[in-house]
Amino acid sequence: MGMNRRLGAALLSGVVLAVSGIVPAAAAPAPTRAEPVALLAGQGVGDVNQTRDRFAVHATDLGIMWRDGRGRTAIMFGDTYGAGWGGNGAGPETADWRLNVLAHATDSNLADGLRIDSMVTDRPGHAAELLHRDPSVAEVTVIPTAGVSVGARDVVHYMSIRGWNPWTTNYAGLAYSDDGGRTWVKDPALRWPNSGGAARFQLGAFVKDGGYVYLFGTPQGRFGAAHLARVPEQRILELGAYEYWTASGWQHGADGAVPVFGGQVGELSVQYNTVLRRWVALTLDESRAAIVLRTAPAPTGPWTGGRVVVRGSDFPALYGAFLHPDSAHRNEIYFAMSQWNPYHVKLMRLRLDESLPEPNLLSDGGFEDRPVNAGTGPWAVTGKGGVDYGKGLAHTGSNNAWVRESSGWHAVTQQLAVRPGQRYRLSGWVRTSATNTDGYFGVRRAAGVLAEHKFGHLGEYTKLTVEFTADTSEIEVFGGAWALDGKDTWMQLDDVLLAPA
Structure with a gap:
């Protein structure tokens, strides 16, 4: 996700002090955790797609997914490397670096992995970079954060990265494709600058529902709250048509937007689940080095506190959790998850009905949702x-x-x-x-x-x-x-x- 990007969620450690000695209470049952299914892209155990040999994708991250305008599963990855990759995190610029690449899949049997049918290429066997640098600003890379289709048109929310240390964006923008993802338009008019209320939408998650496209947004980095906007589907490329959730309802203008859930919200993905009839969100919680699950009856909330479904102690330096579009109609959800080392993307599976958070707006109110000696986060x-x-x-x-x-x-x-x-x-x-x-x-x-x-x-x-x-x-x-x-x-x-x- 960047040349010198800070490592993914690090393992935390803490101090233990007993202040009295009474008989222990019974331990609460452990919640269900997500499990790996197969590698989605990059190199490693369980590689079902052979992206190195087929598309010169030796290492990559993210994997935002959406149902594209042709009915396929579109999967857009972040910073991608080929020959010369160093084998640890992002590679050098000379390692066939592409800022982003796009795959397509029609596989709906995800129990043994998600098979990639094709990638957009610029020559045989070589995945193409699609969202290029903006020559008008100082820019390290261009990272996709969310995708959605409206009719035959595909739309991606992306962030223009000024630098990783600290993580700083120039702006977030929309790019669109009308030819199945082969070419993309980055219109300068379709941008949220990293200032004022627009700074709350530098990373995004798209969801279509009831004739609207909802956009959940967070500030640059991984430590801000999630905010919410919506726009009629057919007006998705009109920034003036977006309404933002405020203390008094929906209003035009991002400056009035208020959070719908808080805490340390890293890369996020959101869906409405038709089986549970609840909204579902996966995010990175950097304070716990974990992917957490939240649910809500409506996009505006109230959202439950985040419940851990993947731990960094099991998958070191994890980040990003992007839902497969078919998960919206199952009680078993699948998502793409990145690990910094090795720099690749796994398909993960979670039994959702066995993992629903309790109706508590606080995260880990009982101090149980953590490995031993993990520290205090999210407290x-x-x-x-x-x-x-x-x-x-x-x-x-x-x-x-x-x-x-x-x-x-x-x-x-x-x-x-x-x-x-x-x-x-x-x-x-x-x-x-x-x-x-x-x-x-x-x-x-x-x-x-x-x-x-x-x-x-x-x-x-x-x-x-x-x-x-x-x-x-x-x-x-x-x-x-x-x-x-x-x-x-x-x-x-x-x-x-x-x-x-």
């Missing part, structure tokens, strides 16, 4: 704290969060998106040392605390509840304590739940 720590793994200190399951110190403020927090004007209920289970007199559990936003529950000594786990009406689109849930007068003070937190009241 953050202010001061001194972490997660106890299997220490017998949890309210339920095996794990819980903790803070402990003899002075200052210490808390665990999580940021997420909510709908302004909606009433919510936050609950969690808290236990403290006898020295605690100044603990707080609640919600805040940039303007300060929105609602909180103050607590003192809680000798046993006690359920605390806070209700509030959101007055902004982004909030932070917190649980913490002030350690006063040099007294050793600790708090344990578990089973945190946020849902519409």
Whole structure:
């Protein structure tokens, strides 16, 4: 996905501290994980497509998929390398580097892999670069992020990369093809500049539904929230026709767009699943080095917190998870997933009905959706704290969060998106040392605390509840304590739940 692009999600490590010794609670059952089916492109075990020999594709990434204007599965990959590739991440410029390439497939039996029928080529046996550099800007590469067809026309959302360190875009744009993907038009009028509200749509995910094309967008990089736009299908190439989801509904102009789900949203893919009758999203959560699953009853939400379906501990340096179009009509979904080392793309499979997230807007509210000693993500720590793994200190399951110190403020927090004007209920289970007199559990936003529950000594786990009406689109849930007068003070937190009241 870039010449000097930062590595995919790295494995995280954390600290463990037990603050008391009670009998362990029973561990919660592990959620279903996705499993690899076969290699889709590049080199490695399970290579069913032989892209090296057939198309001079030795290494590549991404693999955004859509049903194209001719009824095929279109698969567009990112930075692609041929002869001379170094075998570790992106190759040198001399390694037959192409910024992007496009494959087509008609295979619908995905249980043994997705067979590629053809790739767009510029000479026999050589996949062609299709979206070229923009000579008007400083640009490292051109990366596809989403694709959709409207009638016979194919449309791709792409990002113009200024640099990878830090990850910076010039703009995001639309390219279209009217000849089955052989040639593409990059119209300068079809761009979201990396400024103002448009900066929220630098990476995208397209979904067609009810006569509209929905565009989920995130800022450059992997650490921003997801926003939402829509446009009538036949007007997809009219940026002035796009409406953006705001605190008061749909409005023209990206500056008013508010998040539909938050956290660290990396490359994303979204579908409406007709079997479950729910919207499904896969994204990278860099804080957990994992691909996570979210669902919602509508594109505007409320979206559940992300539940891990692939871990970086199992597939190091993973990133990107792009749904196959047939997955929209199955309870077993397939998606393309990249790994930085080796630099290739796997087809993955997940039993969706066995993996649905709980109806919690928070991610990992029970601190269980993580390997041992993985760190605190998606939670953050202010001061001194972490997660106890299997220490017998949890309210339920095996794990819980903790803070402990003899002075200052210490808390665990999580940021997420909510709908302004909606009433919510936050609950969690808290236990403290006898020295605690100044603990707080609640919600805040940039303007300060929105609602909180103050607590003192809680000798046993006690359920605390806070209700509030959101007055902004982004909030932070917190649980913490002030350690006063040099007294050793600790708090344990578990089973945190946020849902519409």
